[in-house]
Amino acid sequence: MNPTKISFQTHPDRYRHWQLSIDGPIAHLAMNVQEEGGLRPDYRLKLNSYDILVDIELADAVTRLRFEHPE
Incomplete structure (x- = not known):
């Protein structure tokens, strides 16, 4: 079995398992x-x-909310 390369770089446009929407102070x-x-x-x-890709997307979404929308 060949090891699979995992990328921790993602963006909401590339999420496959999550949908993030922000409307003012509500996310x-x-x-x-x-x-x-x-x-x-x-x-x-x-x-x-679920597998690690779901967790990577979740971590990205939470980080974006924390730092890009701290309100």
Whole structure:
């Protein structure tokens, strides 16, 4: 098995599992895990579990909210 390269650089435009919307001082972050959106193409995500890409996107969204929209 070849190791998979993981990138921790992402942007809301590239989120596959989260939808971030900001309206003034209110932010909404909705989760919608895509079964085929895992790190490896041969692994389907399940409703009760997810892989590291979901966590990377979540961390990016929380960081953006904290530093770009501190209100």
